[in-house]
Amino acid sequence: MKHLIVLLSVVAFLHGTAEAQDKTAILNRTMKAGTFEASILEMRMPxxxxxxxxxxxxxxxxxxxxxxxxxxxxxxxxxxxxxxxxxxxxxxxxxxxxxxxxxxxxLRPVSNCNLIVTSNADGSLAVTGSGGAAVLNGLTIDSETMTIRYKDLSSTDCSVVIPKRTALVSINGLDWNTEKVTPPSTLTALSLTVGRYTDTTHGFLEFRATKAVGRAASMNHHLYLQWKPKDRRTKR
Structure with missing residues (x-):
C-alpha cells in the first residue's frame, strides 16, 4: 500500500510537470517579446x-x-x-x-495602439501598451509558475483551452481567472485570456481587473485587443 501511494504521488508530480510545460510552450508561442501593431476592439452593432x-x-x-x-x-x-x-x-x-x-x-477595431512584451531578467514577461491599451501597464506573466500579476492582484488559476470561444472569437490559448469576495462587500477579480485566432496568425487578448467595495469601484478595467504577429522593430 505504501509503495502504491508513492507511485501515485510520482505519477501526479509528472503529470503536473508535463501540464506546466504545455502551458509554458503555449505561452511562448503566443506571447513573444517585441513591439507589435495592435487594435483595441469593442463590441459594436452595424x-x-x-x-x-x-x-x-x-x-x-x-x-x-x-x-x-x-x-x-x-x-x-x-x-x-x-x-x-x-x-x-x-x-x-x-x-x-x-x-x-x-x-x-x-468585436470590431475602434483604435490603433502598440502592444509591447518585454522579457524580464527573472524570465517573466512584462506586458504594456500605448494609447487605450495603457491599462495593461503593470501586467506581468511568470512563465515558470504560470502566475499573472497586476498591481496588487494576482492569479495562479491558469487553464489551457483549445479552442477557446470568447467574445465571439475562437482562439487557441490560455485563461487565467481569479475572483474573490471578502465580507462584507469587497470584490477583487483578475482575468486574462491570450491566444492566437484559429483562422489567422493574429494574437488576441482579453483583460479584466476589478476592485470594488459595494457599488464603488476603485479599479474597473476591461480590454479586448488583437495584434499582428510581426515585431515592428524587425526590418521588412
Whole structure:
C-alpha cells in the first residue's frame, strides 16, 4: 500500500510537470517579446443599428419608471426580446432592425495602439501598451509558475483551452481567472485570456481587473485587443 501511494504521488508530480510545460510552450508561442501593431476592439452593432440604439437608449433613459414597469409586466422566456412599444422612441420597423442586429454584433477595431512584451531578467514577461491599451501597464506573466500579476492582484488559476470561444472569437490559448469576495462587500477579480485566432496568425487578448467595495469601484478595467504577429522593430 505504501509503495502504491508513492507511485501515485510520482505519477501526479509528472503529470503536473508535463501540464506546466504545455502551458509554458503555449505561452511562448503566443506571447513573444517585441513591439507589435495592435487594435483595441469593442463590441459594436452595424452602423445603422447603432444610430437606432442611440434613439432607443435616450427615450428609455427619459422614462425609467415606465421601462421598469413595462419589463416587469412581461413574462418572457430567456433571450426573448421585449414586445415593441411606442415609448421606446423608435418606429416598430426600427425596433425590428435592433433585434435583428443583435446577431450581427461583434468585436470590431475602434483604435490603433502598440502592444509591447518585454522579457524580464527573472524570465517573466512584462506586458504594456500605448494609447487605450495603457491599462495593461503593470501586467506581468511568470512563465515558470504560470502566475499573472497586476498591481496588487494576482492569479495562479491558469487553464489551457483549445479552442477557446470568447467574445465571439475562437482562439487557441490560455485563461487565467481569479475572483474573490471578502465580507462584507469587497470584490477583487483578475482575468486574462491570450491566444492566437484559429483562422489567422493574429494574437488576441482579453483583460479584466476589478476592485470594488459595494457599488464603488476603485479599479474597473476591461480590454479586448488583437495584434499582428510581426515585431515592428524587425526590418521588412
Amino acid at each position: 452602423d445603422d443599428a447603432t444610430a437606432i440604439m442611440a434613439k432607443f437608449s435616450q427615450a428609455v433613459a427619459a422614462k425609467p419608471d415606465w421601462i421598469q414597469t413595462y419589463v416587469a409586466s412581461q413574462r418572457l422566456n430567456p433571450g426573448e426580446p421585449l414586445p415593441y412599444h411606442e415609448n421606446m422612441g423608435v418606429t416598430e420597423r426600427e425596433y425590428a432592425r435592433l433585434i435583428e442586429a443583435k446577431a450581427e454584433t461583434k
